[in-house]
Amino acid sequence: GAVVSQHPSWVICKSGTSVKIECRSLDFQATTMFWYRQFPKQSLMLMATSNEGSKATYEQGVEKDKFLINHASLTLSTLTVTSAHPEDSSFYICSAEDVLAFEAFFGQGTRLTVV
Amino acid sequence: TQLLEQSPQFLSIQEGENLTVYCNSSSVFSSLQWYRQEPGEGPVLLVTVVTGGEVKKLKRLTFQFGDARKDSSLHITAAQPGDTGLYLCAFAGGTSYGKLTFGQGTILTVHP
Numbered sequence: 001g002a003v004v005s006q007h008p009s010w011v012i013c014k015s016g017t018s019v020k021i022e023c024r025s026l027d028f029q030a031t032t033m034f035w036y037r038q039f040p041k042q043s044l045m046l047m048a049t050s051n052e053g054s055k056a057t058y059e060q061g062v063e064k065d066k067f068l069i070n071h072a073s074l075t076l077s078t079l080t081v082t083s084a085h086p087e088d089s090s091f092y093i094c095s096a097e098d099v100l101a102f103e104a105f106f107g108q109g110t111r112l113t114v115v
Numbered sequence: 116t117q118l119l120e121q122s123p124q125f126l127s128i129q130e131g132e133n134l135t136v137y138c139n140s141s142s143v144f145s146s147l148q149w150y151r152q153e154p155g156e157g158p159v160l161l162v163t164v165v166t167g168g169e170v171k172k173l174k175r176l177t178f179q180f181g182d183a184r185k186d187s188s189l190h191i192t193a194a195q196p197g198d199t200g201l202y203l204c205a206f207a208g209g210t211s212y213g214k215l216t217f218g219q220g221t222i223l224t225v226h227p
Contacts, residue, residue, distance in 0.1 A: 009155075034213050034215070042219070042220070043203060043217045043218065043219050043220040044158065044203070044215075046216065049211075049214060091155075093157050093158075095157075095213050095215075097211065097213035103160065103212055104212050104215070106158050106159070107157050108155075108156050108157050109155065109156060109157050111155065
Protein backbone atom coordinates (compact mmCIF):
# COMPACT_ATOMS: atom_id res chain seq x y z
CA GLY A 1 0.00 0.00 0.00
CA ALA A 2 0.88 3.64 -0.18
CA VAL A 3 3.35 5.05 2.30
CA VAL A 4 2.89 8.05 4.51
CA SER A 5 5.88 9.15 6.52
CA GLN A 6 5.63 11.20 9.66
CA HIS A 7 8.57 12.93 11.28
CA PRO A 8 9.71 12.98 13.98
CA SER A 9 8.52 9.75 15.58
CA TRP A 10 8.90 11.26 19.01
CA VAL A 11 9.86 14.63 20.40
CA ILE A 12 10.33 16.09 23.85
CA CYS A 13 10.09 19.85 24.21
CA LYS A 14 10.02 22.40 26.96
CA SER A 15 6.81 24.10 27.95
CA GLY A 16 6.32 27.31 25.99
CA THR A 17 8.25 26.24 22.91
CA SER A 18 6.86 25.26 19.51
CA VAL A 19 7.16 21.93 17.77
CA LYS A 20 6.69 21.12 14.08
CA ILE A 21 5.55 17.71 12.87
CA GLU A 22 5.81 16.75 9.21
CA CYS A 23 3.56 14.40 7.25
CA ARG A 24 4.68 13.29 3.79
CA SER A 25 3.00 11.12 1.20
CA LEU A 26 5.90 9.29 -0.39
CA ASP A 27 4.43 7.72 -3.50
CA PHE A 28 1.24 9.62 -4.24
CA GLN A 29 -0.03 13.16 -4.26
CA ALA A 30 -2.41 14.20 -1.54
CA THR A 31 -4.43 17.37 -1.84
CA THR A 32 -6.06 16.50 1.45
CA MET A 33 -4.41 15.32 4.63
CA PHE A 34 -5.79 14.92 8.12
CA TRP A 35 -4.41 15.40 11.60
CA TYR A 36 -5.59 13.35 14.54
CA ARG A 37 -4.73 13.31 18.22
CA GLN A 38 -4.78 10.24 20.41
CA PHE A 39 -4.45 10.10 24.20
CA PRO A 40 -3.26 6.90 25.92
CA LYS A 41 -5.69 4.00 25.65
CA GLN A 42 -8.14 6.16 23.73
CA SER A 43 -9.32 6.42 20.18
CA LEU A 44 -8.25 8.89 17.52
CA MET A 45 -9.92 12.28 17.40
CA LEU A 46 -9.85 14.34 14.23
CA MET A 47 -8.27 17.73 14.79
CA ALA A 48 -8.25 19.27 11.35
CA THR A 49 -8.36 18.74 7.62
CA SER A 50 -5.33 20.04 5.78
CA ASN A 51 -6.03 21.31 2.26
CA GLU A 52 -3.22 21.89 -0.22
CA GLY A 53 -2.99 25.53 -1.14
CA SER A 54 -5.72 26.72 1.19
CA LYS A 55 -6.52 27.11 4.84
CA ALA A 56 -7.02 24.11 7.05
CA THR A 57 -10.45 23.26 8.39
CA TYR A 58 -10.46 22.74 12.14
CA GLU A 59 -12.85 20.59 14.15
CA GLN A 60 -14.92 22.17 16.87
CA GLY A 61 -12.89 22.86 19.98
CA VAL A 62 -9.49 22.77 18.27
CA GLU A 63 -7.62 26.07 18.51
CA LYS A 64 -6.37 27.03 15.08
CA ASP A 65 -3.88 29.53 16.49
CA LYS A 66 -2.34 26.86 18.67
CA PHE A 67 -2.22 24.08 16.10
CA LEU A 68 -0.92 25.68 12.92
CA ILE A 69 -1.31 23.63 9.77
CA ASN A 70 0.46 24.28 6.51
CA HIS A 71 -0.05 22.24 3.34
CA ALA A 72 2.24 23.95 0.88
CA SER A 73 2.78 21.07 -1.52
CA LEU A 74 0.92 17.98 -2.74
CA THR A 75 3.10 15.71 -0.62
CA LEU A 76 3.68 17.61 2.60
CA SER A 77 1.57 18.89 5.44
CA THR A 78 2.98 20.23 8.67
CA LEU A 79 1.43 20.64 12.10
CA THR A 80 3.04 23.13 14.45
CA VAL A 81 2.07 23.02 18.10
CA THR A 82 2.73 26.54 19.33
CA SER A 83 3.50 27.48 22.92
CA ALA A 84 3.24 23.87 23.93
CA HIS A 85 2.04 22.95 27.40
CA PRO A 86 2.13 19.59 29.21
CA GLU A 87 -1.54 19.03 28.40
CA ASP A 88 -0.59 19.04 24.70
CA SER A 89 1.42 15.87 25.28
CA SER A 90 -0.18 13.27 23.09
CA PHE A 91 0.23 11.00 20.08
CA TYR A 92 -0.34 12.97 16.88
CA ILE A 93 -1.16 11.01 13.73
CA CYS A 94 -1.60 12.22 10.19
CA SER A 95 -3.26 10.57 7.24
CA ALA A 96 -3.11 11.38 3.54
CA GLU A 97 -5.95 10.80 1.12
CA ASP A 98 -5.09 8.89 -2.04
CA VAL A 99 -8.07 9.56 -4.30
CA LEU A 100 -6.89 7.02 -6.88
CA ALA A 101 -6.85 4.28 -4.24
CA PHE A 102 -10.12 5.45 -2.64
CA GLU A 103 -8.33 5.26 0.68
CA ALA A 104 -6.46 7.37 3.21
CA PHE A 105 -3.19 6.07 4.63
CA PHE A 106 -1.85 6.83 8.08
CA GLY A 107 1.59 7.90 9.15
CA GLN A 108 3.31 6.14 11.99
CA GLY A 109 2.49 8.89 14.46
CA THR A 110 4.50 11.33 16.56
CA ARG A 111 4.72 11.04 20.33
CA LEU A 112 4.93 14.57 21.76
CA THR A 113 5.97 15.04 25.37
CA VAL A 114 5.98 18.55 26.79
CA VAL A 115 7.96 18.95 29.99
CA THR B 116 -22.69 11.54 21.99
CA GLN B 117 -20.66 8.86 20.27
CA LEU B 118 -21.80 8.18 16.74
CA LEU B 119 -20.12 4.80 16.89
CA GLU B 120 -20.46 2.76 20.07
CA GLN B 121 -17.77 0.15 20.18
CA SER B 122 -17.73 -2.70 22.69
CA PRO B 123 -16.15 -4.07 24.66
CA GLN B 124 -13.52 -1.44 25.40
CA PHE B 125 -11.13 -3.98 26.88
CA LEU B 126 -10.74 -7.67 26.14
CA SER B 127 -8.17 -9.95 27.73
CA ILE B 128 -8.22 -13.54 26.57
CA GLN B 129 -6.08 -16.64 26.28
CA GLU B 130 -4.51 -17.81 23.07
CA GLY B 131 -6.89 -20.02 21.11
CA GLU B 132 -10.10 -18.36 22.29
CA ASN B 133 -12.60 -16.69 20.00
CA LEU B 134 -13.83 -13.14 20.40
CA THR B 135 -16.22 -10.64 18.88
CA VAL B 136 -16.02 -6.87 18.84
CA TYR B 137 -19.12 -4.82 18.12
CA CYS B 138 -19.59 -1.44 16.51
CA ASN B 139 -23.11 -0.02 16.78
CA SER B 140 -24.86 3.16 15.80
CA SER B 141 -28.30 4.61 15.32
CA SER B 142 -27.11 6.12 12.05
CA VAL B 143 -26.98 4.47 8.65
CA PHE B 144 -23.59 4.37 6.96
CA SER B 145 -22.64 3.90 3.35
CA SER B 146 -19.62 1.99 4.60
CA LEU B 147 -17.68 1.17 7.73
CA GLN B 148 -14.02 0.52 8.15
CA TRP B 149 -12.06 -1.58 10.64
CA TYR B 150 -8.52 -0.71 11.67
CA ARG B 151 -5.89 -2.32 13.84
CA GLN B 152 -3.34 -0.19 15.64
CA GLU B 153 -0.25 -1.37 17.47
CA PRO B 154 1.34 0.74 20.23
CA GLY B 155 3.37 3.64 18.89
CA GLU B 156 2.15 3.22 15.33
CA GLY B 157 -0.60 4.54 13.10
CA PRO B 158 -3.76 2.53 12.38
CA VAL B 159 -3.75 0.07 9.51
CA LEU B 160 -6.89 -0.58 7.50
CA LEU B 161 -8.14 -4.16 7.78
CA VAL B 162 -11.32 -4.00 5.76
CA THR B 163 -14.09 -1.79 4.44
CA VAL B 164 -17.64 -3.15 4.46
CA VAL B 165 -20.06 -1.56 2.05
CA THR B 166 -23.11 -3.71 1.44
CA GLY B 167 -25.74 -4.42 4.10
CA GLY B 168 -25.41 -8.02 5.27
CA GLU B 169 -21.94 -8.30 3.80
CA VAL B 170 -19.46 -10.73 5.34
CA LYS B 171 -15.76 -10.42 4.64
CA LYS B 172 -13.04 -12.76 5.80
CA LEU B 173 -9.38 -12.00 6.34
CA LYS B 174 -7.68 -15.21 7.48
CA ARG B 175 -9.00 -15.72 11.05
CA LEU B 176 -10.87 -12.41 11.07
CA THR B 177 -14.51 -12.23 9.96
CA PHE B 178 -16.20 -8.88 9.45
CA GLN B 179 -19.92 -8.40 9.13
CA PHE B 180 -21.97 -5.36 8.16
CA GLY B 181 -25.52 -5.29 9.51
CA ASP B 182 -28.43 -5.56 7.10
CA ALA B 183 -29.51 -2.02 7.95
CA ARG B 184 -25.93 -0.74 7.66
CA LYS B 185 -26.04 0.62 11.21
CA ASP B 186 -23.71 -1.84 12.87
CA SER B 187 -20.76 -4.08 12.25
CA SER B 188 -18.84 -6.79 14.03
CA LEU B 189 -15.38 -8.25 13.98
CA HIS B 190 -14.93 -11.87 14.98
CA ILE B 191 -11.52 -13.41 15.56
CA THR B 192 -11.20 -17.18 15.63
CA ALA B 193 -8.47 -18.88 17.63
CA ALA B 194 -6.83 -15.65 18.73
CA GLN B 195 -3.06 -15.47 18.82
CA PRO B 196 -0.73 -13.17 20.79
CA GLY B 197 0.05 -11.41 17.50
CA ASP B 198 -3.58 -10.26 17.36
CA THR B 199 -2.96 -8.04 20.39
CA GLY B 200 -3.68 -4.41 19.63
CA LEU B 201 -6.28 -1.68 19.44
CA TYR B 202 -9.16 -2.41 17.08
CA LEU B 203 -11.10 0.54 15.77
CA CYS B 204 -14.20 0.89 13.68
CA ALA B 205 -14.68 4.10 11.74
CA PHE B 206 -16.76 5.80 9.11
CA ALA B 207 -15.79 8.41 6.57
CA GLY B 208 -17.75 11.64 6.56
CA GLY B 209 -19.11 13.22 3.41
CA THR B 210 -17.27 12.57 0.17
CA SER B 211 -13.88 12.26 1.80
CA TYR B 212 -12.29 8.84 2.31
CA GLY B 213 -9.98 10.15 4.96
CA LYS B 214 -12.12 12.27 7.23
CA LEU B 215 -12.77 9.53 9.72
CA THR B 216 -14.81 9.34 12.88
CA PHE B 217 -13.68 6.49 15.06
CA GLY B 218 -15.39 4.39 17.67
CA GLN B 219 -13.86 4.31 21.15
CA GLY B 220 -11.74 1.32 20.25
CA THR B 221 -11.25 -2.14 21.74
CA ILE B 222 -7.95 -2.94 23.39
CA LEU B 223 -7.37 -6.65 22.83
CA THR B 224 -4.74 -8.56 24.76
CA VAL B 225 -4.14 -12.19 23.88
CA HIS B 226 -2.07 -14.06 26.45
CA PRO B 227 0.09 -17.00 25.37
